[in-house]
Amino acid sequence: EVTGVCSTAKTAQVLAYGADRVIDYTREDFTRNGRGYDRIIDVKGFHSLFAYRRALRPGGVYAMVGGKTALINQLMLLAPLISLFTDKQMGLLLHKANQGLDVLSELLESGKLKVFIDKTFTLEESPEAIRYVEAGKARGKVVVHVGGTA
Numbered sequence: 001e002v003t004g005v006c007s008t009a010k011t012a013q014v015l016a017y018g019a020d021r022v023i024d025y026t027r028e029d030f031t032r033n034g035r036g037y038d039r040i041i042d043v044k045g046f047h048s049l050f051a052y053r054r055a056l057r058p059g060g061v062y063a064m065v066g067g068k069t070a071l072i073n074q075l076m077l078l079a080p081l082i083s084l085f086t087d088k089q090m091g092l093l094l095h096k097a098n099q100g101l102d103v104l105s106e107l108l109e110s111g112k113l114k115v116f117i118d119k120t121f122t123l124e125e126s127p128e129a130i131r132y133v134e135a136g137k138a139r140g141k142v143v144v145h146v147g148g149t150a
Helices: 008-016 049-055 069-085 101-110 123-134
Strands: 003-006 021-024 037-042 056-064 089-092 117-122 141-145
Touching: 003 008, 008 021, 037 049, 049 056, 049 069, 049 089, 056 069, 069 089, 117 123, 123 141
Parallel strands: 003 021, 037 056, 056 089, 117 141
Antiparallel strands: none
16 A cells, blocks of 8 residues: 655645555644554655654665755664664665666556656756746656757
């Protein structure tokens, strides 16, 4: 069972991507709802490391893909201790650039992986693209075309 956590505006989109249920973070804090999760993949780093630990079931795994620098630093310092002294594993999900792209290509081509492209920009529009993402307006991936037109 997959639970997606997002804002009200993105609920339908997350369900369309295949989530079994969605938690609107503007109405409910999933780290305090008492449900417990086997795996948490975090792309924003919004809560404290201890809140994520609380949300994990025994034997659970938390992996941070992206987030704020302060939380990344906290994770690098404390995750080894949490993982050593509890039955919960916590860490950063790191990926070497350009490795595994063949697998991603196959998943995209087969339709098993879906990507929603919200907006495209030209390279000259990069500052506008960055402002768009930083403002939290993106409802999917934002693409910057290096050559040609968006």
